[in-house]
Amino acid sequence: MTQAPPGRINVSDAVPNTKRGGDIRVTLSPRTTGCASGFGGVLWLEPGEWITEHYHPYSEEFLHVVAGELEMTLDGHPVPLGPGDSLLVPIAVRHRLVNTGTVKAHVVFHLSPLAPRPELGHVDTEQPLNPDGVNPDVGGTR
Template structure:
């Protein structure tokens, strides 16, 4: 099955966006989830966990800090991979001037449905480009 990003909806949040390419929600028989996460400069997502799935992050581009299991956050950059066991709290923050791009997987798949309850969640239809609005400077 050939999956093109432009054919899928985009989840948008105040910190960035996610495009799920593989998910049990839209591919019959899929057992895992795979998507691309974009975290805007200076932004990050809140501490959370996925009770029923392991998560793997692979940094495609950019730099940031990653917290896992409420331990001290560590720097991440392109080429790094992070494994987060099921139920372990974590958060990711972009510390750079450009977007932080990650490939994310959930095993088993389906945990992405919980993101629909996150604050500021919006779903853009396929083909719609999300707009980033930077925070006003003080």
Template sequence: MSGKFVLAKDTPQEANDWGKLQWISNPPTTGAGQITVISVTLAPGKGHDFHKHPDQEEVIHVVAGSVEQWVDREKKILGPGDSAFIPADMVHASFNVGSGEARIVAILGPCIGTIGYEVVDVSGEAPWAGLRG
């Protein structure tokens, strides 16, 4: 495997109801096998609701904004430069609690599946459905 430059202008954005993301490194983008890196922008008042990655660890690093970060049932408000480590199969969520966009970088490993990412949505299950009250 050889190294690869990933330029922002060449990385398409995917829109979601909570914001947008760019695949910085994953099997299709770079051929990576051990880490998936995603640049995520959360719209004001929106977030990536409670979910887990059964076979992947994750680090969430806040680049800009104010993020209500949940790791299991514990929450903290994170700002630029703050991070959270999430073990494999642990439920977590990220919500933008600021007035502008929040930007985070999500780093997951190892790569799972064809896009290097697996996710299980648990936002409709107890206790996660009512945790934010």
């Protein structure tokens, strides 16, 4: 039997986070791999679904659209996104992501640097859609 290399995580093993909407799966984080510089993963949004508005006071967010048509609102300014587009969300910029298309959207994301403590990483500016849908793999001891 071959053992997976350290730090290798399959998305099917990641716990879904539905707190802010969609299906967000953090694959690489301090808790899942012991990384120390950021965290990342993938998300899926069905047509019409959205990720509620929030911001990151310590981290930049990097997004790459694999499939679907989306609109990211940055501090109230809409930015259309499609397959192959990448977007940088600067530190402390309010953002909200909406699937404006007719197919399931797929996005890869990474945030860096890490907040000093996991609970300081996100500030909600809109009521989360599913407050109990939190992924325990986000954050954790570093």
